[in-house]
């Protein structure tokens with residue numbers, strides 16, 4: 001059965017590669033520090049190689065010491081993180097952010113390069129820095145995500161440490177983070193419940209589908225946080241409904257077939273839901289830009305039409321003040337004339353009465 005599924009997935013990946021209409025999907029791996037992003041990228045890379053559908057791998061973590069997979073593009077080849085720390089006098093997080101900012105200035109070249117590889121690779125996998133907020137809440141992270149999403153079917157894979165989520169309050173805080181990233185990126189989203197070789201992820205699936213079971217787990221908690229968590233679980237109910245969760249062990253490779261099926265569904269989702277939205281946005285953006293341009297040219301035309309011509313060979317400041325002064329003189333003269341005629345009118349009225 002597993003073998004049949006594997007063959008089906010591998011055929012699916014081949015068709016993604018061969019069919020010109022299909023662009024290779026971009027899998028953006030995000031997650032809390034130590035959740036297993038890098039190990040998962042390594043696992044996925046070797047899985048795809050074993051299916052003869054090699055991926056194009058990009059490392060965006062400038063601070064990583066060693067990477068256990070062959071990276072086609074490595075941020076460390078472009079930016080020296082330690083040098084950034086020294087030269088800009090920054091701490092570790094500031095240096096990661098600055099390194100990303102420096103790298104993003106070249107990202108259009110990376111994108112061009114990647115797009116040209118469409119026929120050679122099955123997908124793009126991107127590993128991100130451990131300090132998740134540095135990527136998800138920085139301008140460079142947003143630029144990278146948006147430019148990828150507007151060019152290729154981009155899917156966010158949020159890696160969660162299952163073994164560290166057995167506490168319902170910890171699980172809830174992690175889910176809230178996932179939720180915030182999903183709403184921020186507005187892209188197809190997969191929650192990867194990693195490290196299932198340590199703890200099976202069925203308890204999380206249960207919590208997400210069965211409200212009572214989550215309440216039972218929470219009953220052990222006595223702090224005020226448990227009440228908040230209870231309310232939050234009700235709020236997140238709708239979020240859970242549309243969420244794809246897959247249990248994987250990046251160390252043993254367990255659950256990789258399910259992950260690939262989730263990716264196939266996410267690609268369809270991107271093409272049917274997200275792409276039309278993105279295209280609508282693009283059209284609206286170009287329309288706004290065009291409107292802005294015509295408005296600018298119209299206003300410059302109008303201002304040109306109503307501006308009094310500047311006499312030649314006279315400095316602009318001087319010319320303008322002359323025009324204004326002569327205007328004032330005109331107003332004064334006409335006002336004086338009006339005053340005269342009004343007092344004349346009043347005088348004649350008084351005389352006649």
Ligand SMILES: Nc1nc2c(ncn2[C@@H]2O[C@H](COP(=O)(O)OP(=O)(O)OP(=O)(O)O)[C@@H](O)[C@H]2O)c(=O)[nH]1
Nearest residue numbers: 032033034035036037038039130194195249250251
């Ligand atoms: N048992 C087990 N350990 C795992 C699994 N995935 C990752 N690990 C371990 O978790 C630790 C962190 O893994 P990394 O892949 O470095 O995690 P990361 O998210 O890339 O870490 P940062 O980039 O520093 O945020 C390592 O010791 C891994 O061996 C897994 O599926 N099972």
Ligand SMILES: [Mg+2]
Nearest residue numbers: 037038061130
């Ligand atoms: Mg890592």
